[in-house]
Amino acid sequence: MTTVDAKAGVGQEHEVGRARGRKEDARLITGQTNWTDNITLPGLVHVAFVRSPYAHARIASVDLTAARDAPGVFAAYSGADFAAEQGSLPCAWPVTPDIVIPDHPPMAVDTVRYGGEIVACVVARDRYAAADAAELVDVTYEGLDPVLDMEAALTEGSPKVHEAGNKSFTWELVNGDLDAAFRDAPVVIERTYGQQRLIPSAMEPRAVVCAPVGDEYTMWSATQIPHVLRVMLALVTGIPEHKLRVIAPDVGGGFGSKLQVTGEEVLALLLARKLGRPVKWTESRSEGNVAVHHGRDQIQQLRLAADADGRIRALDVHLLADMGAYLMLVTPGVPLLGAFMFNAIYKMDAYRFNCTGVFTTKTPTDAYRGAGRPEATYAIEHLMDDLAAELGVDPLELRERNWIKHEEFPYATISGLTYDTGNYEAATATAKELFHYDQLRKEQSERVSGDATVRLGIGISTFTEMCGLAPSRVLGSLAYAAGGWEHASIRMLPTGKVEVVTGSSAHGQGHETAWSQIVADQLGVPFEDIRVLHGDTAIAPKGMDTYGSRSLVVGGTAIVNACDKVRQKARVIAAAMLEASPDDLEWDAGRWAVRGDPDQGKTIGEIAFAAFAAHDLPDGVEPSLDSDATYDPDNFSFPHGTHLCAVEVDTETGQVRIRSYVAVDDVGVVVNPLIVEGQVHGGIAQGVAQALYEEAAYDSSGNLVTASLADYLIPSAADLPSFTTSRTTTPSTLNPLGVKGVGEAGTIASTPAVVNAIVDALRPFGVSDVPMPCTPERVWRAIQEGTAQ
Amino acid sequence: MRISVKVDGVRYDDDVEPRLLLVHYLREQAGRTGTPIGCDTSNCGACTVLLNGRSVKSCSVLAVQADGAEVTTIQGLAGDAGELHPMQQAFHEEHALQCGYCTPGMIMAAVDLLGDNPHPTEEEVRDGLEGNLCRCTGYQNIVRAVLRAANGSVAAEVTA
Numbered sequence: 001m002t003t004v005d006a007k008a009g010v011g012q013e014h015e016v017g018r019a020r021g022r023k024e025d026a027r028l029i030t031g032q033t034n035w036t037d038n039i040t041l042p043g044l045v046h047v048a049f050v051r052s053p054y055a056h057a058r059i060a061s062v063d064l065t066a067a068r069d070a071p072g073v074f075a076a077y078s079g080a081d082f083a084a085e086q087g088s089l090p091c092a093w094p095v096t097p098d099i100v101i102p103d104h105p106p107m108a109v110d111t112v113r114y115g116g117e118i119v120a121c122v123v124a125r126d127r128y129a130a131a132d133a134a135e136l137v138d139v140t141y142e143g144l145d146p147v148l149d150m151e152a153a154l155t156e157g158s159p160k161v162h163e164a165g166n167k168s169f170t171w172e173l174v175n176g177d178l179d180a181a182f183r184d185a186p187v188v189i190e191r192t193y194g195q196q197r198l199i200p201s202a203m204e205p206r207a208v209v210c211a212p213v214g215d216e217y218t219m220w221s222a223t224q225i226p227h228v229l230r231v232m233l234a235l236v237t238g239i240p241e242h243k244l245r246v247i248a249p250d251v252g253g254g255f256g257s258k259l260q261v262t263g264e265e266v267l268a269l270l271l272a273r274k275l276g277r278p279v280k281w282t283e284s285r286s287e288g289n290v291a292v293h294h295g296r297d298q299i300q301q302l303r304l305a306a307d308a309d310g311r312i313r314a315l316d317v318h319l320l321a322d323m324g325a326y327l328m329l330v331t332p333g334v335p336l337l338g339a340f341m342f343n344a345i346y347k348m349d350a351y352r353f354n355c356t357g358v359f360t361t362k363t364p365t366d367a368y369r370g371a372g373r374p375e376a377t378y379a380i381e382h383l384m385d386d387l388a389a390e391l392g393v394d395p396l397e398l399r400e401r402n403w404i405k406h407e408e409f410p411y412a413t414i415s416g417l418t419y420d421t422g423n424y425e426a427a428t429a430t431a432k433e434l435f436h437y438d439q440l441r442k443e444q445s446e447r448v449s450g451d452a453t454v455r456l457g458i459g460i461s462t463f464t465e466m467c468g469l470a471p472s473r474v475l476g477s478l479a480y481a482a483g484g485w486e487h488a489s490i491r492m493l494p495t496g497k498v499e500v501v502t503g504s505s506a507h508g509q510g511h512e513t514a515w516s517q518i519v520a521d522q523l524g525v526p527f528e529d530i531r532v533l534h535g536d537t538a539i540a541p542k543g544m545d546t547y548g549s550r551s552l553v554v555g556g557t558a559i560v561n562a563c564d565k566v567r568q569k570a571r572v573i574a575a576a577m578l579e580a581s582p583d584d585l586e587w588d589a590g591r592w593a594v595r596g597d598p599d600q601g602k603t604i605g606e607i608a609f610a611a612f613a614a615h616d617l618p619d620g621v622e623p624s625l626d627s628d629a630t631y632d633p634d635n636f637s638f639p640h641g642t643h644l645c646a647v648e649v650d651t652e653t654g655q656v657r658i659r660s661y662v663a664v665d666d667v668g669v670v671v672n673p674l675i676v677e678g679q680v681h682g683g684i685a686q687g688v689a690q691a692l693y694e695e696a697a698y699d700s701s702g703n704l705v706t707a708s709l710a711d712y713l714i715p716s717a718a719d720l721p722s723f724t725t726s727r728t729t730t731p732s733t734l735n736p737l738g739v740k741g742v743g744e745a746g747t748i749a750s751t752p753a754v755v756n757a758i759v760d761a762l763r764p765f766g767v768s769d770v771p772m773p774c775t776p777e778r779v780w781r782a783i784q785e786g787t788a789q
Numbered sequence: 790m791r792i793s794v795k796v797d798g799v800r801y802d803d804d805v806e807p808r809l810l811l812v813h814y815l816r817e818q819a820g821r822t823g824t825p826i827g828c829d830t831s832n833c834g835a836c837t838v839l840l841n842g843r844s845v846k847s848c849s850v851l852a853v854q855a856d857g858a859e860v861t862t863i864q865g866l867a868g869d870a871g872e873l874h875p876m877q878q879a880f881h882e883e884h885a886l887q888c889g890y891c892t893p894g895m896i897m898a899a900v901d902l903l904g905d906n907p908h909p910t911e912e913e914v915r916d917g918l919e920g921n922l923c924r925c926t927g928y929q930n931i932v933r934a935v936l937r938a939a940n941g942s943v944a945a946e947v948t949a
Contacts, residue, residue, distance in 0.1 A: 021881055028889030029877040029896065031823015031863035038822035127813075128806070203827050203835060203890040203924045252825070252890030253924050285828035508888030508925050674884045678926060682887060685927030709832035709922070717915040717928035746927075 015517035015527055016737070019674040022513040023532075024506075027250075034249040036207035036222045037282045044209070045074050047271060047281040048130035049264065050120035050137045051291065052112035055148075055361040055702025056159070057141035059110055059119060066136040067122050072129035075275060076122045076137065079107035085270060087236040089326070090261055092481040093333035095357075099169040102162040102359075104326040106263030106270075112141070113161055113325035114363050115703055116290025118263055123271060123279060146702030150299060150320045150358040161325060161359035168323050168357035169332055173339050175414050176350030181314030185305035189386050195375045196772050197297040197322065197696040199712055200368045202507075204252020205288045210268040211278035216243045221265055223248050224258040225545035226505055228482065230537050232261040232329075233269055244269075248535035251507035255686070256367030257292050258507065259547045260329050264291075286708045294696050295368020297322035298335060300379045310391050310398045314350035317342050317379070323357045324364035330371075331364055332357050333480060337372030337466070340415040344380045345424055345464045345640060346402040351414040361702050367547060369686055370744045373465045374751055381461045381752035382759075382769070389763055395756075396428065396437070399462050406730075417466065419638045421730040422666065424462060431642040431664040434724055440646055448764050456659070457647045457761025461753035464640035467741030468553030468734075472632050485632035486550070487542035488558035490519070490566045492625040494612035496605025498523060498530045500559060503543020504551035505535045509743065510675045511551060517671055518556055518737070522563035523604050524590015542630065549639075549741030552671065557735045558631040565627035567592075570607040573625075576618045577602050577610055637732045639740040641665035643684070645753040649761040654780030656692060656758055661723045663749065668732040668740035676742050680725050683746020689715050690747075691754035695773050762786065792856040796821060797865025805852045811845075812836040814852035815862060823864040824893050827922070834921030837894035838862045844901035846894075846920070863893035866900070876900050876938045885934035887925035895921045899935045908939055 027033055062078035079086075082105075089104040107118045120137045124130035145159035152158055153166040160166060182188065209220040217239065223229050226246040234241035251258065264281055271279045283291070303316040321335040339353040370377075384402075388395035404411045406423040413419060432438075437458070444456040469475075472483035487503035500515050516530040533539050544554075567587060574592035575582040578600055585592040593601025602610075607625065610616070614623035646659040663680055670676050693713040697705050706712035731738030751772070758774050759767060766786035770778055793802045796819045803818055815821040815838070826848060827835030836847040839861040847860075866874040876896050879885070886892040895918065902909065902917040909917065914935045915928070923931060 022884065024889065025881045025886065028886055028892050029863075029873070029880050030867060031821070031893050033823065033825075033889060035822070035825055035890070037825070038816070040817075128808075201924055203833065203888065203922065204825065205827065251888070253888040255924070282826075285830065285833070510887070678884050678887055678930060681927035681929045682925045683927075686924070708830045709828045710830040714922050714924065716919045716922060717932060718919040720915075720928055722911070722929050722932070723927065 015520040016669070016671050018517065018672065020513055020517055020527065020672055022510045023516065024510060024512050035204060035252060036209055036220045036249055039209045039220055041209070041211055041278040044278045044280055045123050045125060045275065046127045046130045047268065047279050048122050048134040049118045050134050050139065051287070052108065052115055052117045052119055054112060054141055054143060055115050055146040056144040057112050058144060059108060059112065060140040060142050062120050063138040064120065066138065067133040070129070070133035070136055072125040073133045074123045076120065076133065078120045079105055079109040082107055082270060083109050086266060089263055089266065090232050090236060090329060091327035091331060093330045094479055095171050095332045095336055096169045099332060100162065100164045100167065101327050102164065106266040113361050116363060121267060123275060127282065146361045148360055148362065148698055148702055150322055150360060153358050153360055161361055166359045168327060168359060170354065170356045171336060173353040173415065175416065176314065178314055178316060178350040178352050181350040182305045185313055186308040187306040187387065187390060189304045189383060189390060191302045191383060191386060191769070193300045193302065193379055193382060193769065194771050195296040195298040195300065195378065198295045198368055198690060198694050199289050199696050199706070200255045200257035200292065200295055201712070201714055202253030202255055202257050205283040205285055206258065206262070206264065206292060207282040208265050208268045209278060209280045210272040212272045212276055217269060217272060218245045218247065219265065219269060220247045220249055222251050222258060224251065224254040224505055224507055224547055226535055226537055227503060227543040227545050229261055229265065233266065236266055237269060239269070245538045248505050254507045255369040256295065256371055256547060259367050260293055289707045289712060290363055290704050293328055293366035294324065294363050295365060296375060297365050298375050300375065302379055302383055304383050304387060306387055310387060310393055310401050312346055312348040312402050314348055315342060317353045319355040321355055321357050322362065322365055323359050324362045325359060326364045328364045328366045331366045333478070334365070334367055334371045335375070336478065338376035340417050340466060341373045341376035342380050343414050344377060345404055345462060347404060348414050353415070362698060363704070369747045371548065373744065374687065374748045377461065377463045377748045378752045381463065382756060385460065385756045385759065386768060395460050396432070403462065418635060420635065420733045422464065422638060422640050423728060423730045424640060426728045427640065427664045427666050428462060428642040430726055430728055431644050431662050434664070434726055435644040435660065435662040437644065453650065453652050455649050455651055455761040457649055457757040457759070459645040459647065459753040459755065459757025459760055461643040461749045461756065463643070463749040464638050465745060465748050466636040467549035467639055467744070468633055468637040469548030469550045470636060471634060482544065483632065484544060484554065485630050486544050486555040486558045487628065487630045488555065488562045489628045490562045490626060492566060492604070492608040494609050496525065496529065496608055498525055500530060500532045501540045502532060502534045502555055502559065503540055503545065504555035505543065505545045507546065509546065509551060510672065514552065514671045514675060515559060518559055519563060522560060523566060525604060549743040552739050553637045553735055553741045554631060554633055556737050556739060558629045560736050561629035561631055562627045565629060566625050569625045569627065570604055572621055573610055573617060574602045574607050576616060577607070633734065635734050637668065637734055637740040639665065639667045639742065639745050641745060641749055643749040643753040645757040647754065647757040647761060649758060649779060651783055654776035654783070656774060656779060658688070658721045658754065661721060663723055663746065664726045664728060665742070665745055666728045666730055667742040667745060668729065669738035670727065671739065677725055679742045680746045681723055683744060684723050684750040685715065685720055687747040687750030688720060688754055690751045691772055691774060693719065693773050790853050792853055794855045795859040797862055807851070807853055809852040810848055811850040811852050811855050812847035815847060815860065821862045821864055824862045825890055827890065832922065833891070834898060835891050835894040837897040837921060839897055839901065844898050863896060866896065879934040879938035883930045883934035883937055885926060885930040891921060891923040895923060895931060899938070902935065903939055911936065
């Protein structure tokens with residue numbers, strides 16, 4: 001276990017690698033936070049949205065009269081009132097040339113296509129008055145048939161979500177001779193797995209404040225992507241980009257749900273423009289459950305061909321991916337991020353990935369922690385356990401027969417990626433030992449032979465993922481509209497203090513701390529003397545923001561590169577100060593000194609002051625050490641690990657209890673072990689939540705029945721165990737820090753580990769799958785149906 | 790209605806609507822925005838404060854119910870000179886927060902938990918914090934922080 005190292009930095013050569021307590025904590029543990037909902041401004045008015053209670057309906061009329069007459073109301077509008085100016089919410093990832101991207105007005109004009117879609121809005125003096133008046137908006141709907149089942153949606157005669165039909169796109173990747181691989185294959189496993197729909201559920205509901213000053217606008221939003229949001233607001237509304245400033249203040253978690261350009265943000269901007277007043281909207285949780293984009297929701301049809309010894313020949317993946325009612329920012333791209341990950345850490349001769357995006361009358365889906373990779377990892381790791389059971393081989397042994405050996409890196413995979421480094425043997429060996437794998441296997445078989453009612457199951461997940469999104473060229477080849485670079489600036493202040501400006505936009509990740517550690521090492525200045533600035537397009541003007549485990553890998557490298565530029569500028573000035581040639585100086589621990597005469601040197605702080613005073617700078621040297629760097633990665637990074645889960649399953653009640661969970665992760669070089677461990681814990685918890693607890697469930701009319709936290713079961717402390725975590729390290733060769741990213745690893749790894757453990761416990765009952773979430777009822781039914789066979 | 794309530798040591802006499810929730814009163818009239826709102830069904834506990842020393846979800850209490858009472862929020866927990874409460878310190882030391890949105894409520898609930906049970910087991914901590922949801926940490930470090938605050942340090946490793 002890692003706790004704050006009180007001596008971190010004291011007499012230490014390196015900050016990177018130290019368990020530094022977080023700088024962010026000072027405000028977060030004392031309530032001095034700046035959440036968007038805390039913001040008040042003179043003349044601020046509050047917005048309430050009226051949302052469709054129906055999954056699918058035509059809007060016959062919207063009567064705003066009573067709402068407009070209500071006390072404290074400034075204005076009320078329907079979608080028709082904004083039809084000319086509201087534009088269409090953006091989809092930045094048209095994955096195929098013939099993709100159907102339906103028009104997506106922020107406020108529905110004539111048809112609603114999911115329960116929760118905005119149909120009207122009311123602006124009033126306070127949130128209570130706005131909510132009261134919203135109740136008075138009288139909308140008449142003409143019901144249409146909901147479209148709830150992806151397979152039915154694709155059949156002839158299905159009701160249509162959009163005029164163009166219910167299919168958005170089909171995208172395919174093929175490599176190798178699939179037919180040859182399946183022909184005469186000694187073993188073929190065919191499975192259909194489901195990825196249930198999930199609600200990301202960041203603890204901070206969304207909120208937005210937009211203030212007009214003349215024809216310029218400042219927006220505060222609980223967003224992961226202030227920079228992308230600014231560009232998109234300009235494109236959607238036509239308001240010039242340079243007249244928009246977007247600020248992401250303290251943001252309370254995202255997990256992909258705040259990687260979005262939302263109708264509420266666009267409408268807040270348009271309302272601020274129309275009313276000439278600052279406007280504010282804060283989401284209620286129940287509103288958010290229907291209106292924030294959902295995650296996952298796939299049907300996975302899988303075929304795996306193997307030799308008799310378990311060597312994989314080929315994998316054939318056919319996905320149906322539920323887009324929901326509209327394509328949002330990266331909706332169609334999410335399942336495609338899995339296209340490169342179904343083959344995981346395994347070698348094979350042929351591979352096909354085929355994905356069809358389907359429209360339904362449900363809340364749109366989009367990125368949720370892992371985005372495409374958890375789905376892929378779940379499928380392949382479940383299949384590996386199934387294949388092992390089919391062959392009667394230990395599932396770890398089977399994996400070892402198929403995985404890329406550590407001496408085989410760099411390795412070009414069947415899906416077209418090149419993994420730079422990894423050591424699956426090392427991570428697995430460490431995990432087996434911590435888990436007491438052999439002992440647990442023994443206990444498991446004893447329970448089977450003793451016919452115990454509480455069975456033991458062991459689940460395995462030897463996962464990898466692609467992080468550090470992303471090389472811009474690769475994104476371009478996949479038809480994503482933007483790049484994957486990140487930006488950083490270093491500002492050397494005259495007193496030797498340092499401001500680090502990053503384009504990443506943290507919302508719980510601890511960038512203020514980790515970036516300070518990196519810069520402390522790079523410039524040889526104390527951790528305490530560094531301040532990290534982020535999340536405001538006026539302060540950090542360039543950025544691609546935070547998602548996809550990208551910030552350290554891409555943004556961290558940009559910081560390293562910017563620091564290098566600072567050092568090189570400082571070298572020239574130091575040389576002049578020391579009356580030496582720049583070539584005769586060497587950098588050591590924060591100062592440039594004359595090689596061979598270390599007493600003759602200038603610290604970066606002294607050089608910064610000299611640059612500030614600028615009295616004696618060499619000709620042609622600018623009086624500033626400040627530097628910028630924009631880094632575009634050449635490749636993704638590939639964290640991996642081995643997670644092992646032991647569950648006890650009460651075969652009489654279906655109750656599952658996690659008995660132990662071991663996670664050994666290889667995330668490359670660790671900047672702050674405290675933060676990394678926290679990310680792994682939280683990631684595992686979210687993956688466990690998918691395996692055991694959470695599901696966004698709809699009734700047959702298309703109503704979300706898990707629309708509040710009373711119905712959507714986010715696990716509490718009482719529902720989860722403690723996890724045993726450890727690490728192995730193979731530094732990434734793709735960036736100067738050797739880092740790989742950790743934000744999503746736990747979530748990607750843990751869902752299959754838990755489900756595999758449950759299925760493992762139940763295989764003696766003839767069970768080969770339990771649909772997620774594996775509730776007691778589903779586990780019990782699986783046992784009954786398995787036994788009946 | 791007229792209420793008189795002491796918030797973090799300061800007395801406020803205010804007119805409030807009978808339906809005003811305590812959390813909205815604290816945030817919007819008393820200016821104590823350190824207490825956030827995470828849900829509308831009393832499930833998440835982000836808005837937990839102490840009401841006469843006992844933890845309550847301030848979204849489930851009307852402002853008028855706090856008439857004559859003393860409310861302590863996360864902003865009133867540190868000492869007069871700004872020294873952190875042992876629970877705040879423990880949350881920092883154990884990295885028991887990431888985004889920090891649940892943290893004020895979690896800390897207030899944990900303070901009350903130790904008031905009832907100064908030396909809880911891991912299981913008692915987990916059960917005691919059942920009404921406070923966190924999406925970032927997986928709770929492990931929160932549990933460790935509460936045990937650390939209880940014991941002055943973490944006596945035993947929480948993990949297996």
